[in-house]
Amino acid sequence: MSGAALVWARLTPAGRILAVLLPVLAVGGALTTALLIVFGGAIAATIGANLPIVRFLAASVITFLITVPTAFLLIYMEMKIIALMNLRIGPDRIGPAGAVMSIVHGLKVLMKEDYTPPSVDVPVFTLAPVVVYLASFMTVMVIPFAPELTSVGLELGLLYFFAIGGLGVVGLMMAGWSSFNKYSLLGGIRAAAQAISYEIPLTLSVVGIVILTGTLSLPKIVAAQSGSLLDWFIFRQPLAAIIFFIAITAEANRTPFDNTEADQEIVAGFATEYSGMRFGFFFFAEYVNVFIVSALFSAVFLGGSNAPLVLPFHPEIIINLGSLGIMLPILAGIAPVIGTLVCAAPIWFASSRIKTWQALVAGFLIFGGLSTAAIGFWAWAMIPALGNLIWFLIKTFSLVFVFVWMRGTLPRARIDQLMGFAWKWLLPASLLNIFATALAVLLTTSGGN
Amino acid sequence: MTGLWYVLGFAGAGVSFVFLTIGLAWLISHRVRGSRGKQLPYESGIDTYGDTHGRFGLSFYLYALLFVAFDVEIVFIYIWALNFKVLLIDGLVSMAVFIGVLLIGLAYAWRKGVLSWR
Numbered sequence: 001m002s003g004a005a006l007v008w009a010r011l012t013p014a015g016r017i018l019a020v021l022l023p024v025l026a027v028g029g030a031l032t033t034a035l036l037i038v039f040g041g042a043i044a045a046t047i048g049a050n051l052p053i054v055r056f057l058a059a060s061v062i063t064f065l066i067t068v069p070t071a072f073l074l075i076y077m078e079m080k081i082i083a084l085m086n087l088r089i090g091p092d093r094i095g096p097a098g099a100v101m102s103i104v105h106g107l108k109v110l111m112k113e114d115y116t117p118p119s120v121d122v123p124v125f126t127l128a129p130v131v132v133y134l135a136s137f138m139t140v141m142v143i144p145f146a147p148e149l150t151s152v153g154l155e156l157g158l159l160y161f162f163a164i165g166g167l168g169v170v171g172l173m174m175a176g177w178s179s180f181n182k183y184s185l186l187g188g189i190r191a192a193a194q195a196i197s198y199e200i201p202l203t204l205s206v207v208g209i210v211i212l213t214g215t216l217s218l219p220k221i222v223a224a225q226s227g228s229l230l231d232w233f234i235f236r237q238p239l240a241a242i243i244f245f246i247a248i249t250a251e252a253n254r255t256p257f258d259n260t261e262a263d264q265e266i267v268a269g270f271a272t273e274y275s276g277m278r279f280g281f282f283f284f285a286e287y288v289n290v291f292i293v294s295a296l297f298s299a300v301f302l303g304g305s306n307a308p309l310v311l312p313f314h315p316e317i318i319i320n321l322g323s324l325g326i327m328l329p330i331l332a333g334i335a336p337v338i339g340t341l342v343c344a345a346p347i348w349f350a351s352s353r354i355k356t357w358q359a360l361v362a363g364f365l366i367f368g369g370l371s372t373a374a375i376g377f378w379a380w381a382m383i384p385a386l387g388n389l390i391w392f393l394i395k396t397f398s399l400v401f402v403f404v405w406m407r408g409t410l411p412r413a414r415i416d417q418l419m420g421f422a423w424k425w426l427l428p429a430s431l432l433n434i435f436a437t438a439l440a441v442l443l444t445t446s447g448g449n
Numbered sequence: 450m451t452g453l454w455y456v457l458g459f460a461g462a463g464v465s466f467v468f469l470t471i472g473l474a475w476l477i478s479h480r481v482r483g484s485r486g487k488q489l490p491y492e493s494g495i496d497t498y499g500d501t502h503g504r505f506g507l508s509f510y511l512y513a514l515l516f517v518a519f520d521v522e523i524v525f526i527y528i529w530a531l532n533f534k535v536l537l538i539d540g541l542v543s544m545a546v547f548i549g550v551l552l553i554g555l556a557y558a559w560r561k562g563v564l565s566w567r
Contacts, residue, residue, distance in 0.1 A: 056458055064462055138459050185502070415566065
């Protein structure tokens with residue numbers, strides 16, 4: 001046995017993967033760099049000539065990349081926040097305060113056995129998670145994260161959202177029907193009944209906003225709320241906001257309307273027969289759904305990317321890096337060293353019990369934090385898209401927190417209460433809202449003439 | 450037209466992502482043959498009996514019928530809402546008549562007990 005084979009035999013599986021991947025990555029990186037140097041000009045010219053295609057690719061990749069960390073973050077939020085509300089500790093082993101736990105969960109689901117029971121209807125059984133995931137993934141496309149950061153500002157954005165989002169229930173129904181399991185069938189039918197009942201108040205509640213703004217495009221609806229805080233539709237259409245919030249809770253199958261997957265009644269509903277990654281996609285889609293319904297609520301009712309308060313001054317910091325010339329790389333190399341030493345010095349002098357390396361590490365962290373804050377402040381002041389995006393995410397994640405909070409607090413509604421509530425209360429209330437808005441618009445318009 | 454390409458492209462990207470991930474999971478997951486019990490549908494440990502796709506509660510069907518009526522209404526009401534600032538009083542009156550007819554239907558269903566779960 002040669003030396004290389006001996007080393008290979010002693011490696012763990014992870015080590016073997018690394019041993020294969022690292023040389024491949026190194027060679028690939030070198031080749032890419034060489035290609036970029038040789039053909040860089042041609043590539044830049046091609047990109048310049050095909051801007052729409054490049055924009056489409058960037059939009060789809062970024063949208064796809066948004067869904068994955070969002071789902072992991074939401075799963076972690078749910079585990080940790082509900083644990084704290086229940087006076088438990090929650091995840092605390094992997095990563096700081098268990099923050100990597102949900103990623104490990106995802107990897108675990110990926111490596112589990114993906115079993116297809118012999119009694120199921122295989123094509124439908126396999127396609128169901130695809131439909132469910134697709135329905136939530138494709139709605140991310142119209143969400144206006146910021147005026148400049150919308151992957152596509154469809155003119156019919158709101159209608160598109162409801163149409164594609166409503167397709168998710170087809171996937172749940174497919175899963176329930178093809179599983180040949182009574183719990184799954186009941187879960188699928190419940191999902192369908194619940195989704196179609198709440199679809200009506202959901203779509204009717206925003207009609208008041210459509211009357212006021214005269215458009216279905218989400219960026220334009222956000223732009224219509226760009227004045228003061230009172231221009232937000234949650235203050236101009238409070239009844240619609242309440243109906244909409246209840247309806248999106250039901251559409252996303254969240255507590256108190258999670259009858260479709262009620263663990264204590266029908267095991268896991270439509271997902272009973274699923275395992276492995278196909279099961280994972282159902283829950284992946286569910287968490288993405290929570291994010292997108294929160295995003296839709298904040299875009300339509302909470303002013304989207306508009307700041308609630310406008311600062312009385314607008315800082316303008318113009319730094320011309322080009323004027324530094326050759327000093328720029330030298331400064332960039334020296335500044336961290338000097339900054340670290342400067343920040344470490346007071347800590348080092350403060351107490352003789354602090355070792356030198358501890359003071360250096362602390363100084364490096366403090367300097368890193370300070371410079372990040374400075375660059376962040378500069379970016380916030382000079383790039384409006386960043387501030388808009390931050391406001392949008394703050395609003396969206398506050399709503400996600402409310403969803404998690406409700407799950408930690410409320411018991412599940414009974415199915416008859418659930419269905420009756422949609423038809424007997426929400427539907428008349430949303431019609432009332434439409435006519436009240438229409439009447440108000442009529443009165444103000446004729447008064448103006 | 451751009452919108453349509455975006456929709457189709459996103460659909461393609463989503464489908465390929467799901468199938469790639471399921472394929473990856475198929476490659477790295479472990480498989481065990483298991484016993485006969487593994488092949489049965491999981492119904493809380495009780496052997497399955499009867500026809501799974503047998504007779505089913507009628508309430509769901511009645512709700513679905515109501516849904517169809519109101520969903521068609523939504524198709525009209527959106528177009529009406531978009532043009533409301535042009536139509537004004539005419540639009541309000543005609544939509545009131547339209548919704549009124551539907552509400553009579555809802556009241557009839559309510560009276561007949563369709564909305565209470567049985």
